[in-house]
Each structure stands twice: as structure tokens, then as C-alpha cells.
Amino acid sequence: MVSSQPKYELIQEVGRGSYGVVYEAVVKRTGARVAVKKIRCHSPENVELALREFWALSSIQSQHPNVIHLEECILQRDQLAQRMNHGSSSPLYLEVRTESSDEISLYFFFLNAVTLVT
Numbered sequence: 761m762v763s764s765q766p767k768y769e770l771i772q773e774v775g776r777g778s779y780g781v782v783y784e785a786v787v788k789r790t791g792a793r794v795a796v797k798k799i800r801c802h803s804p805e806n807v808e809l810a811l812r813e814f815w816a817l818s819s820i821q822s823q824h825p826n827v828i829h830l831e832e833c834i835l836q837r838d839q840l841a842q843r844m845n846h847g848s849s850s851p852l853y854l855e856v857r858t859e860s861s862d863e864i865s866l867y868f869f870f871l872n873a874v875t876l877v878t
Contacts, residue, residue, distance in 0.1 A: 762873075767834075768796055768843070779806055780839075784846065794831070797842045810840045816841075 768785040775782040780799035787794055799810045817830040832843040 767772055768794070770796065785843075787843075793846045794844045795828070795844045797844065798838045799842070800838065802838045802839050807840075814840075814842065 765857065767788060769788055770783040770785045772793070774781045774784050775779055780797055782795055782797045785796040786795050795799050799806065799813075801807045801810055814830065815831060816827065816874065820827055830842060834841040834843070
């Protein structure tokens with residue numbers, strides 16, 4: 761039996777993009793602070809983008825300590841919810857400015873992998 765009760769309490773919106781919204785949230789069962797990214801999947805292109813992002817995060821998250829850890833994906837009607845550990849709330853460009861050139865290369869490799877269309 762699938763529970764209709766939400767697992768998370770959404771606290772506030774922390775970011776918005778072309779395909780979805782990221783919220784600061786709390787896991788109701790444990791009280792843990794997490795980020796929940798809701799990606800709209802109302803078209804095949806959005807589903808493909810969501811799956812590419814999931815694949816990219818899954819494949820590189822263990823290779824670098826600064827990559828957000830993807831903890832769970834939940835398919836809900838026409839959206840995909842990704843639960844991640846709650847990272848820094850500062851914009852990416854501020855994080856990149858303080859990193860080495862190797863770190864910057866990794867950030868942009870990841871961004872390219874997520875948005876690359878074949």
C-alpha cells in the first residue's frame with residue numbers, strides 16, 4: 761500500500777529554474793533538513809532531462825565531496841521529486857570563485873553533462 765501522506769514538509773523555495781523548483785524541506789519522520797527538487801515532467805524532453813540529471817549526479821557524487829548527494833527520487837504524477845542533502849545556499853558563481861581551476865572544470869563538466877543533448 762502506498763501512503764498518500766507527504767514525506768516532507770516544504771519550508772521555503774530556495775531556487776527556481778526552467779524545469780523545476782528547489783525547496784528547503786524537513787523529513788517528517790526524522791526531522792532532517794534536506795533539499796527537495798521538483799522537476800516538471802509533462803513532456804518527454806523534461807523526463808529525459810530529469811533522467812540525465814539523475815544519471816549525472818549518481819555517477820559523480822562519490823567522486824567529489826562537493827557534489828550534492830542524491831538520496832532519493834520519487835515519481836509523482838507529472839513531476840519527479842529528488843531529495844538531496846541540504847548544501848550551501850550561496851549561488852554557484854560564488855562557490856566557483858573560491859575554487860581551484862580543477863574544481864571549476866569539474867563544476868562545468870557536471871553542468872555540461874546534465875544539459876548535453878545528443
